[in-house]
Amino acid sequence: MTTHPAARAMRATPEGLLWEPSERWVRATAGGVTVVDSRHPLLVWEPRLPVPQYAFPREEVRTDLLRPARNPLTGRHTGSTVFYDLEAGGEVRPDAAWTFPADDLAGHIAFEWFPRTGTGLDRWYEEEEEIFVHPRDPHTRxxxxxxxxxxxxxxxxxxxxxxxxxxxxxxxxxxxxxxxxxxxxxxxxxxxxxxxxxxxxxxxxxxxxxxxxxxxxxxxxxxxxxxxxxxxxxxxxxxxxxxxxxxxxxxxxxxxxxxxxxxxxxxx
CATH class of the missing domain: 2.170.150.40 (Domain of unknown function (DUF427))
Structure with missing residues (x-):
């Protein structure tokens, strides 16, 4: 029997991350190139941040546009040590993506939004609606x-x-x-x-x-x-x-x- 999405509990990792699946279709672009096109995103909450982020299955990310980061910003995200530079639209965006160390989140990649000039992706969409700043928290009304x-x-x-x-x-x-x-x-x-x-x-x-x-x-x-x-x-x-x-x-x-x-x- 399939479990209704509303019945899914938020899950915790030993690293202090909280996460849950989302059924929203999420897309993101950089330099006019679609970098993410995901129908199976995860919402992830870090201990130090009050708002969630998305993490996407690798197969729903343009991983061919990612390169190992030249100067990885270790310490910026909870326990993360693997960072990627993004090459899209003729420019390089340093430390634009990273992976979380939790086993539960293995095989997923997260992206910066707009926190630093030249790093975050340009535009984000949930279904056909453009969204800003950070993903909408399903527990916020x-x-x-x-x-x-x-x-x-x-x-x-x-x-x-x-x-x-x-x-x-x-x-x-x-x-x-x-x-x-x-x-x-x-x-x-x-x-x-x-x-x-x-x-x-x-x-x-x-x-x-x-x-x-x-x-x-x-x-x-x-x-x-x-x-x-x-x-x-x-x-x-x-x-x-x-x-x-x-x-x-x-x-x-x-x-x-x-x-x-x-x-x-x-x-x-």
């Missing part, structure tokens, strides 16, 4: 839910947004983000910047704003997704603030500023 809560945002004592029609974005391990209608935000108090970010769950936030009023306020604390991924389409064009850097009042209750992985980068 992101929900964008319209609400009638009363949300007020203050910066340095100034009310910069006030609405009763937010969209609340609930994301595993992060505080609730409040996406507000543009007309309910005092954008005249902000200036646009050229900052942009990518998220594997929401898409590309290529609209950011910074506070004009001075003081101990970090830059780029307001953002918007003009064209979000379909799963969170309800946030399209709305504006959100870093809870970590503003004062939020929801239904009359002042929320404490959370401490998250973004807090350090928001220090002025």
């Amino acid at each position: 992101v929900d964008a839910v319209p609400s009638s809560r009363h949300v007020r945002v203050e910066i340095e004592g100034t009310v910069v947004a006030d609405t009763r029609s937010p969209v609340l974005l609930f994301e595993t391990s992060l505080p609730t983000r409040y996406y507000l209608p543009r007309q309910d935000v005092r954008l005249d108090l902000f200036e646009t910047t050229d900052h942009s970010t990518r998220c594997p769950y929401k898409g590309t936030a290529d609209q950011y704003w910074s506070w004009r009023g001075g003081g101990a306020v970090p830059p780029d604390l307001v953002w918007s997704y003009p064209d979000p991924l379909p799963a969170v389409a309800a946030i399209r064009g709305r504006l959100a603030f870093f809870n970590e850097a503003v004062d939020l009042t929801v239904d009359g209750e002042r929320l404490p500023r959370p401490v998250t992985s973004f807090s350090a980068s928001l220090r002025t």
